[in-house]
Amino acid sequence: MRAIVRESGNVRVSDLPDPEIKEPTDAVVRVVLAAVCGTDLWGYRSGEAILPGPRAGHEFLGVIEDIGKDVAGLRRGDVVLAPFWYSDGTCDACQDGLSTSCRSGGMWGGENDGGQGEAVRVPFADANLTRLPLTVGDERLPALLTLTDVMATGTHGVRAAAVRQGSTVAVVGDGAVGLCAVLAARRAGAEQIILLGSHQSRLSVGAGFGATSIVSERGAEAGARVRELTNGRGAHCVVECVGVQSSIDTALDVVRDGGSIAMIGAPHFTINDVSPIFLRNLTLSGGLTPVREVAPTLLADVLSGDLDPSPVFDMTVDLDGIPDAYQAMADRTAIKALARL
Structure with missing residues (x-):
């Protein structure tokens, strides 16, 4: 063959x-x-x-x-x-x-x-x-x-992040998994779905799948923009779909205290200090779908x-x-x- x-x-x-x-x-x-x-x-x-x-x-x-x-x-x-x-x-x-x-x-x-x-x-x-x-x-x-x-993985991420009716969700990454996570979040009843990405063709698909806001900024500016969109609090739930250091850093930045992060991107990062996670009562979940x-x-x-x-x-x-x-x-x-x- x-x-x-x-x-x-x-x-x-x-x-x-x-x-x-x-x-x-x-x-x-x-x-x-x-x-x-x-x-x-x-x-x-x-x-x-x-x-x-x-x-x-x-x-x-x-x-x-x-x-x-x-x-x-x-x-x-x-x-x-x-x-x-x-x-x-x-x-x-x-x-x-x-x-x-x-x-x-x-x-x-x-x-x-x-x-x-x-x-x-x-x-x-x-x-x-x-x-x-x-x-x-x-x-x-x-x-x-x-x-x-990809659709199964996006769904797994939404479930792991405990997205429910009325949730505010941030999806980090505009690849196929991230786009499918947007679709899954909409199906789970999320009220606000913020897609973080920078490629227009992908963001257009995300909007069609149910993203209510698009954040194209990166780093600290992305965090500031998400907080602006969420009345200063950040997202209840974050689905991290990339698996690199910058994306996990962004996920930790945009989640509100007491919130949850599902990591479903193949991991190529480290978390050296868990103190902020502990002090902010964050839940980390996700994994291989x-x-x-x-x-x-x-x-x-x-x-x-x-x-x-x-x-x-x-x-x-x-x-x-x-x-x-x-x-x-x-x-x-x-x-x-x-x-x-």
């Missing part, structure tokens, strides 16, 4: 062995749609990928081509959705609803098959693949693809058309165009790329 591989911070299309059934609980999925994630760009920009290994991509949906003899709930030809982190579905962590802590689990890409390729071997198929009652030509598939990561638990709560609304996160995709490529998509996202000329395989 053909698939994207990473080499020293670059990506290219390469020929790789076709996936095969190795365990009786496996399935082989032919990829129909995949995406490029902001997490993929860490390795692209710096050469230091989140996961070691050459394979790339952790967001995909497709059609089951082959299936192990012990897979009970799926059939060849089913259109299926995969979470970005696979799990066995049986361990204590999985039973507790924290599939991302599964001892047998992992992320697509690295040494595993990546979603940015023609096919993927999926272990523990019954635990990881969600059957979709659709055909491969259905126009809702791009919206459903967001449930593999258990998509297997979150996505099913969103599925019916996407299928019905009540939820459509697909506007985060503003670039569409084929497999050969994925390297260009990485560059476009790194240059901030695209929010998120959709790959049709």
